[in-house]
Amino acid sequence: MHIELSGRTAIVTGSTAGIGLATARGLAAAGATVVVNGRTREAVDRALQEIMAAVPAAKVYGVAADLGQAEGCETLLAAQPACDILVNNVGIFGPQDFFDIPDSEWTRFFDVNVMSGVRLSRAYLPGMARQQWGRVVFLSSESALNIPADMIHYGMTKTALLSVSRGLAKRMSGTGVTVNAVLPGxxxxxxxxxxxxxxxxxxxxxxxxxxxxxxxxxxxxxxxxxxATVDEVANLIVYACSPQASATTGAALRVDGGVVDTIA
Structure with missing residues (x-):
């Protein structure tokens, strides 16, 4: 299978390292123009250099913005007003006992992990619908289904993304825009x-x-x-962004190594 995304513009949030960087690299290798995002210019520039080293013909540029805040989302929108592919990857995690988590941490996790994707999807999806083609992927987690006892606030946000992605897929019914969640392990x-x-x-x-x-x-x-390696996860994300995935929407796509012990 050859995935060809030439002529498409992709935004990958939180793409200066990890799964996000691997996804940006994979989309660039498929021919997409890729917008890399991170909180600092230094991190963004370093990611751009890594992608160019791996994919010399890559068409990539970066936007430094903290997407855990509405102002950061506005910065990204001002720099890139439209896109064909949106990968809502940015997220934070960290173990903390439930009884030690203050309200501010619940809010911070929700703003970064959930509201960043909500705000950007609300902004970019109408344009995708008008052109009758688009791909949106939310990065959930196996922790959305297997809620970790030591990261309940994290698990909550990843479960929320399953609700958002499924509901948004229904909202975009018949538009040619697909919305899916990917669940890494x-x-x-x-x-x-x-x-x-x-x-x-x-x-x-x-x-x-x-x-x-x-x-x-x-x-x-x-x-x-x-x-799993970050590239193994990114491979599924890139597929979900491809023309070949046109009949896959509203799905929770697991790349969890079989951690979730269910057949559905």
């Missing part, structure tokens, strides 16, 4: 690698070995029995 992003670093050093392991130990200890239902 444990993935070896830079953030996860940093979280595993201390355990790996203490056990005399590589980060990959520590990741496998983490999966077996904390996600024992995993069929894959290891962390």
């Amino acid at each position: 444990p993935t070896l992003s830079e953030g996860v690698a940093a979280m595993l670093k201390a355990d790996a050093e203490a056990a005399g392991q590589t980060i990959a070995q520590a990741g496998t130990a983490f999966v077996k200890a904390h996600r024992p239902s995993s069929i894959l029995q290891r962390l």
Whole structure:
């Protein structure tokens, strides 16, 4: 299967590292013009350099904006008023006991993980509908279904994204615009690698070995029995953005390594 996205413009939020960067690189390799986003100009420029090194013919540029705030979304919209593909990837995570999470953290997680995608989808989808073609992907998580006891506030936001994406797909019925959610499982992003670093050093392991130990200890239902790579997750996102995925909408697409122990 050859995915061709020449002539399409894609925005990938939170794309200076991890799954977002891998997705931006994959879309650029498929020929799309890609808008990279991060909170700082330094991070954005570094990501642009990485993409250009991997895809020398890439058409990419960056917008520095904090999408956890309405003003940041307005900055992105001013820089890029329209797009064909929107990947709502930006998100934050981190373990914290429920009884220690203040209201401000619940609000922060919701603003970054949910409202960024809501605001941008509200802004960009009408243009997609007018041209009768568009792709929107929300990055949910297996934690939307397997709510982590140590990250309840995170799990809540990822479940919310399933509701938003499914409802929005219905709202866009018949327009040629598809809306889907992708649910990664444990993935070896830079953030996860940093979280595993201390355990790996203490056990005399590589980060990959520590990741496998983490999966077996904390996600024992995993069929894959290891962390996924960011490129493995990005491959599914790029497909969901492609012309070939035209009949896939309103779906929760799992790339969770089989962690979620259901057949539907």
